[in-house]
Amino acid sequence: MKELLNSNHAVNLYLVNLWLKINIKIWEKFQKCDTQRRLIMIKVSIIVPIYNAEKFLIRCLESMQKQNLEDIEIILVNDGSTDNSLHICKEYEKKDKRIEVVDKPNGGVSSARNAGIQVAKGEYIGFVDSDDFLDKDMYRSMYAQAKEDESD
Numbered sequence: 001m002k003e004l005l006n007s008n009h010a011v012n013l014y015l016v017n018l019w020l021k022i023n024i025k026i027w028e029k030f031q032k033c034d035t036q037r038r039l040i041m042i043k044v045s046i047i048v049p050i051y052n053a054e055k056f057l058i059r060c061l062e063s064m065q066k067q068n069l070e071d072i073e074i075i076l077v078n079d080g081s082t083d084n085s086l087h088i089c090k091e092y093e094k095k096d097k098r099i100e101v102v103d104k105p106n107g108g109v110s111s112a113r114n115a116g117i118q119v120a121k122g123e124y125i126g127f128v129d130s131d132d133f134l135d136k137d138m139y140r141s142m143y144a145q146a147k148e149d150e151s152d
Helices: 002-039 054-065 085-095 109-119 138-148
Strands: 044-050 072-079 099-104 124-127
Touching: 044 054, 044 109, 044 138, 054 072, 054 085, 072 085, 072 109, 085 099, 099 109, 124 138
Parallel strands: 044 072, 044 124, 072 099
Antiparallel strands: none
16 A cells, blocks of 8 residues: 555656646746747837828838837828829838838728728827828837826
């Protein structure tokens, strides 16, 4: 009987040891993924609905690229433009990993904004019109204020 108890005890110790090793591996993997996720966390998704805006678009895009808040994504939603807007957007997307282009049939500015919201990954969302240009500190200061106020 004593041998059986010792045998069961050894098996239990083995199983506990195996369980700990598996859970440690899972925890290490979780920590690595969580660290990577935090490193690439997008603070603000900036959504720009675009319709036939080639005259203003480059100035708008360059002002967004100069933002002091670097952890942003710029979502350019081409809303069925018939001018050169889509081509401009795609050229900027090639040069800047923060830019994503969404191309959709014309549906109006609200439809374009909603399409941008669907792909947004940021903690906060901002909207910019294609004929706007931004001060380089705009999103940094807005983000800092939102965090300070614990805004949702």
